[in-house]
Amino acid sequence: MIIDKNKAIQEKREPLIPWVGNSKDIKPDRGVMVPKDPEVPAKASRRRFTVEYKLGILKQADSCTDSGSLGALLRREGLYASNLNTWRQQRDRGVLFGLTPKKRGRKESGRDPLIAENDKLRKENERLTKRLKRAEIIIDVQKKISEILGIQQPETFEEGGRD
Secondary structure, eight states: OHHHHHHHHHHHSOOOOOOOOOGGGEETTTTEEOOOOOOOOSSOOOOOOOHHHHHHHHHHHHHOOSTTHHHHHHHHHTOOHHHHHHHHHHHHHTOGGGGSOOOOSSOOOOOOHHHHHHHHHHHHHHHHHHHHHHHHHHHHHHHHHHHHHTOOOOOOHHHHOOO
16 A cells, blocks of 8 residues: 555656756745746847836935945846936936937937028018019019000109109
């Protein structure tokens, strides 16, 4: 009967997998080493922190008064002291948009207000030039019609001699 109990116990256990790894790989309920997933990510991605996260960490860091508590916070979050220094400088300068991740690539040049005004004036000039040409055509047609009908025209500024 003892052999039967041992056999029953052996059938319930999962076989041990020999593996050399970290102590983190040991499952606490069975004491069995399990291999890590061998899949490697295609490309490492850069960490990006939101403004809320940065401000929350700064608040926690400012409230750390015990010795070693700031180091524990940094280790827990996986941050460096330089991150805190940079974020504090940005916060103190009041550059809230500096706390957001910066857009990569070519920077947009700021529009010069003179360029916008120049474009506006150029368009207005073109519009007025077109109106002037239409008015000159209408005036020429009126002159020709009055000549045909024999209507005497009053002297104009160009012709008349008014100064």
